[in-house]
Amino acid sequence: MLNIVLFGPPGAGKGTQSERLKEKYGLVHISTGDVFRALDPQSDLAKLAKSYSEKGNLVPDDVTIQILEAEVSKFPDAKGVIYDGFPRTTAQAEALDKFLAAKGTSVSVMLSLVVPEEELKARLVARAEVSGRKDDADPSIIENRINTYKKSTAPVAEFYRSQGKLSEINGVGSIDDISERLYTALDSRKTKI
Ligand code: ADP
Numbered sequence: 001m002l003n004i005v006l007f008g009p010p011g012a013g014k015g016t017q018s019e020r021l022k023e024k025y026g027l028v029h030i031s032t033g034d035v036f037r038a039l040d041p042q043s044d045l046a047k048l049a050k051s052y053s054e055k056g057n058l059v060p061d062d063v064t065i066q067i068l069e070a071e072v073s074k075f076p077d078a079k080g081v082i083y084d085g086f087p088r089t090t091a092q093a094e095a096l097d098k099f100l101a102a103k104g105t106s107v108s109v110m111l112s113l114v115v116p117e118e119e120l121k122a123r124l125v126a127r128a129e130v131s132g133r134k135d136d137a138d139p140s141i142i143e144n145r146i147n148t149y150k151k152s153t154a155p156v157a158e159f160y161r162s163q164g165k166l167s168e169i170n171g172v173g174s175i176d177d178i179s180e181r182l183y184t185a186l187d188s189r190k191t192k193i
Contacts, residue, residue, distance in 0.1 A: 001105040002027065002080030004186070005087065005096075007157060008113030009149045010142070011120040011127070012171050013178060017113070018084045020179045021186070028075045031084040032064060035071055054134055056144035058088055058152060065095045072099070080108075088153045093160070109189045110160040111182055113171030117146060 004021065006014045015031060022029040036053060039046035045063070052059045068086050075081070087093040100106050115123075121142055128136035135141050160166045167185040171178055 001078070001103075001108075002190070003083070003100060003105060003107045004080065005083045005107055005110040005160065006113070007110050007160075008115065008171060009117075009120055009153075010145045011123040012113040012115045013123075013175070014084045014113065016175060017179060017182055018082045020175075021082055021182060024183065025080060025186075027080040027082050028078040029082045029084060030068070030071050030086070032059075032068055032071075032086040032088075033084075035067055054141075056135055056141040056148060058148060061089055061091045061095070064088075065092060065099075068092075068096070069099055087156050090155055090159055093156050107160065107163075107165060109186065110157065110166050111185060112157055112166060112168045113178070114168050115171040119172060120146065 002025065004027070006018055006021070008014055015034075018029045018031065021027060033053075036046070036049040036059065039049065041047075041050075045067075048063065049059045058064075064086070068083075072078075072081060083096070087096050096107065121139075124136050124142050124145075125139075127133070135145065157166055167189065169178070169181045169185055173181075
């Protein structure tokens with residue numbers, strides 16, 4: 001089973017590129033951000049998630065891990081999964097390792113999209129125009145998301161680097177060019193899986 005962690009700061013293009021990888025390789029795409037946004041807005045879980053995400057903070061690990069595992073379990077026949085926006089903390093990465101090990105599989109590769117901070121901020125502001133997401137529209141919330149990324153999420157790349165699974169991809173350029181870079185990185189890795 002191919003398990004791809006697509007990694008990068010907010011605005012790096014994970015959602016866009018996940019859709020391409022999904023089509024090309026016939027994978028399931030799981031975005032924890034999308035899963036949170038798709039919850040019934042009246043539910044306690046949705047309200048809890050929103051209370052964190054609207055401020056640009058991470059939803060607590062226990063809740064997020066439970067949601068992710070439930071989502072993966074919906075696709076027992078998947079030949080592979082793209083994890084987009086998960087793991088975002090080292091505790092989540094450890095939980096994913098355990099969860100996959102119990103299924104007799106493991107993370108195949110982390111593809112990390114590298115984008116400079118100024119470019120990220122510009123992209124998020126532009127996305128706010130079309131996404132309607134409150135967390136995209138407010139510069140102080142964007143700042144908090146980027147700082148949370150640096151503090152809590154960036155260490156996750158080191159977790160996979162130490163396992164020899166990290167591939168860093170230049171995330172600046174046209175969407176097509178970046179897709180090609182991801183395909184190349186993935187194809188060169190797949191021979192080693
Ligand atoms: P972004 O475009 O910032 O990467 P996402 O759509 O992936 O945003 O996630 C939106 C929000 O959902 C995050 O800011 C966070 O509050 C919450 N969230 C998503 N994934 C996780 C996760 N793995 N752990 C904790 N919180 C998460």
